[in-house]
Amino acid sequence: MAPREGKLKVAILGSGNIGSDLLSKVLRSDLLECTLFIGRNLASRGIARAAAMGVPVSDGSVEAIENDPDVCDLVFDATSALSHIRHAEVLERLGKTVIDMTPSNLGRMCIPAVNLQECLEYPNVNMVTCGGQATIPIAHVIGAVHGEAEYIEVVSQIASRSAGPATRVNLDEYIETTERGIIAFSGCRRSKAILNLNPAQPPVDMQATVYARVDEPDLERLTAAVDEMVEKVGVYVPGYELIVPPTVENGRIAVMVRVRGRGDYLPSYAGNLDIINCAAVAVAEGHARMTGSVQGEGAR
Amino acid sequence: MKELLVTDITLRDGNHAVAHQLTEHQLSVYAEAAEAAGMPIVEVGHGNGIGASSMQVGESLLSDADMLRVVRGKLKKSRMSIHVIPGFATINKDLRPAIEAGVDVIRVASHCTEADITERHITFAREQGKEVYGVLMMSHMASKEVLLEEARKMEQYGAEGVVLMDSAGAYLPKDVRDKISLLAEELNIPVGFHAHNNMGMAVANSLTAAESGAYIVDGASRGFGAGAGNAQLEALIAVLERYGYSTGIDLYGALDAGDVAQRELVEVVPSATSTSIVSGMAGVFSAFSKPVERISKEYGVDPRDVFFELGRRGIVAGQEDIILEVAQQLSEEAAKK
Numbered sequence: 001m002a003p004r005e006g007k008l009k010v011a012i013l014g015s016g017n018i019g020s021d022l023l024s025k026v027l028r029s030d031l032l033e034c035t036l037f038i039g040r041n042l043a044s045r046g047i048a049r050a051a052a053m054g055v056p057v058s059d060g061s062v063e064a065i066e067n068d069p070d071v072c073d074l075v076f077d078a079t080s081a082l083s084h085i086r087h088a089e090v091l092e093r094l095g096k097t098v099i100d101m102t103p104s105n106l107g108r109m110c111i112p113a114v115n116l117q118e119c120l121e122y123p124n125v126n127m128v129t130c131g132g133q134a135t136i137p138i139a140h141v142i143g144a145v146h147g148e149a150e151y152i153e154v155v156s157q158i159a160s161r162s163a164g165p166a167t168r169v170n171l172d173e174y175i176e177t178t179e180r181g182i183i184a185f186s187g188c189r190r191s192k193a194i195l196n197l198n199p200a201q202p203p204v205d206m207q208a209t210v211y212a213r214v215d216e217p218d219l220e221r222l223t224a225a226v227d228e229m230v231e232k233v234g235v236y237v238p239g240y241e242l243i244v245p246p247t248v249e250n251g252r253i254a255v256m257v258r259v260r261g262r263g264d265y266l267p268s269y270a271g272n273l274d275i276i277n278c279a280a281v282a283v284a285e286g287h288a289r290m291t292g293s294v295q296g297e298g299a300r
Numbered sequence: 301m302k303e304l305l306v307t308d309i310t311l312r313d314g315n316h317a318v319a320h321q322l323t324e325h326q327l328s329v330y331a332e333a334a335e336a337a338g339m340p341i342v343e344v345g346h347g348n349g350i351g352a353s354s355m356q357v358g359e360s361l362l363s364d365a366d367m368l369r370v371v372r373g374k375l376k377k378s379r380m381s382i383h384v385i386p387g388f389a390t391i392n393k394d395l396r397p398a399i400e401a402g403v404d405v406i407r408v409a410s411h412c413t414e415a416d417i418t419e420r421h422i423t424f425a426r427e428q429g430k431e432v433y434g435v436l437m438m439s440h441m442a443s444k445e446v447l448l449e450e451a452r453k454m455e456q457y458g459a460e461g462v463v464l465m466d467s468a469g470a471y472l473p474k475d476v477r478d479k480i481s482l483l484a485e486e487l488n489i490p491v492g493f494h495a496h497n498n499m500g501m502a503v504a505n506s507l508t509a510a511e512s513g514a515y516i517v518d519g520a521s522r523g524f525g526a527g528a529g530n531a532q533l534e535a536l537i538a539v540l541e542r543y544g545y546s547t548g549i550d551l552y553g554a555l556d557a558g559d560v561a562q563r564e565l566v567e568v569v570p571s572a573t574s575t576s577i578v579s580g581m582a583g584v585f586s587a588f589s590k591p592v593e594r595i596s597k598e599y600g601v602d603p604r605d606v607f608f609e610l611g612r613r614g615i616v617a618g619q620e621d622i623i624l625e626v627a628q629q630l631s632e633e634a635a636k637k
Contacts, residue, residue, distance in 0.1 A: 196619050
């Protein structure tokens with residue numbers, strides 16, 4: 001199927017939960033066109049679903065792009081951190097823009113509400129972690145309002161059912177990547193990330209708490225800045241909601257957010273997967289707008 | 301005589317009772333008493349284990365490294381143990397340094413339905429040649445069949461035993477019998493039980509566990525532990541002696557350790573207070589009692605209502621942040637009435 005005029009051609013590498021949910025979001029976008037959906041097995045559920053939706057599919061890994069370099073301009077890598085290291089090399093050689101969904105720590109860390117414009121200059125951007133996408137916008141605001149935070153800690157609750165085998169075996173990488181992201185985006189001196197899996201039925205929504213210790217909490221300014229940030233994130237993550245506004249309790253600031261997913265490929269409780277995909281699509285759309293305006297096609 | 305392995309958790313679970321503020325002196329004098337009593341395993345650390353010091357569950361006075369150093373210096377025959385929860389503690393930041401600090405026994409814990417998050421930590425600890433147990437926390441929340449399935453995963457990862465924790469003090473003797481006897485029959489590795497005393501059942505439940513085939517039982521001197529405390533170690537040892545179990549622990553030594561705990565560690569001897577009883581009935585983690593009481597007071601809500609709401613939501617250990625949300629919600633609802 002030929003890409004429609006003005007749409008950015010994207011390929012999705014990885015046909016698991018993340019890749020399949022990304023596909024739904026790309027198909028909804030006015031700015032993006034999925035020109036190749038790549039897995040490892042043509043009989044897999046993800047590939048079969050994509051093919052049924054009329055999307056070109058392949059089981060050829062990154063070589064599918066290498067063999068047909070014009071197939072896409074941008075690649076979402078939804079495989080694993082280890083695979084991404086190999087893919088990144090090939091895609092860099094091909095001159096593709098890469099949005100990395102894995103905790104590989106290779107590319108520029110991106111939280112669209114904070115640094116989207118800057119990230120559009122980088123050929124490889126990393127989407128940090130699901131917990132990072134939910135909490136870093138708040139951590140960033142806490143740092144910005146108070147100059148410097150001594151310590152920021154984030155705690156995420158996700159439904160057990162939304163945590164697949166890869167998430168479970170990579171908890172340490174999740175924690176370490178999230179902690180690095182908190183420091184990078186808030187300027188705090190120390191950070192800590194905690195993840196709780198909750199098996200309750202019906203499954204719980206993803207929610208996250210950001211705690212901070214600062215010299216003098218400025219609740220008035222913080223509340224206004226948090227409201228503004230929640231609105232900014234809400235533009236690309238419709239289910240992002242503030243549930244406990246900035247509160248000082250026991251000598252610490254606490255802020256809580258909830259993320260309900262759009263229920264595209266995964267149920268709405270899997271807000272953790274939804275938010276990182278929404279963020280990635282926001283970056284890809286940023287590229288589409290930039291390319292569109294350069295070519296004068298007015299993708300908007 | 302049937303043998304039992306008793307783990308002295310005074311210096312770990314007891315840290316919950318003092319908001320993780322145990323001092324070097326306290327660790328030191330108690331570790332000496334535990335060594336003198338011949339406690340086979342002495343567990344030490346933040347109440348939620350290594351790497352857990354945080355705003356979420358409380359910041360400890362001492363670093364993990366300091367706690368391990370002090371206790372290591374006092375133990376000779378007794379083995380030093382740590383509690384490790386993946387999601388809080390990582391291998392690189394926490395587990396590896398603890399092993400370098402001379403830990404002998406590593407107990408890797410998860411919520412009772414989430415054993416697969418313990419795979420990497422258990423495997424790593426075994427590769428380092430350590431004695432490793434799996435721990436299923438909040439085990440009242442899953443059926444015996446689910447617990448067996450989760451325990452089998454831990455066995456497959458290399459755990460040398462699996463401990464069921466009654467983290468909320470919600471078990472009655474019948475529950476202990478059902479769950480422990482199934483695991484003891486079906487697993488190829490020993491089974492353990494860790495009691496809390498929310499409804500006054502800790503020693504009786506621990507005895508029931510032993511009678512149902514458990515090989516490992518946990519206890520704390522004077523019951524010094526989260527919420528209403530744990531099985532009182534010195535009483536448990538007396539009971540087990542009466543029942544003809546051999547623990548290798550000297551009775552007078554254990555009684556002396558209890559006295560040291562009361563004199564040096566314990567601010568208030570743990571008891572089944574109103575909130576602890578409700579915590580047990582609601583099936584909420586015992587260590588929530590301190591933050592629930594503090595936050596309920598601040599928001600002018602009944603801590604018992606907070607516990608029942610947390611129980612209704614199925615909140616698990618480590619989710620202390622939800623207390624604030626629930627207290628705010630209850631206080632808003634009260635204002636509307």
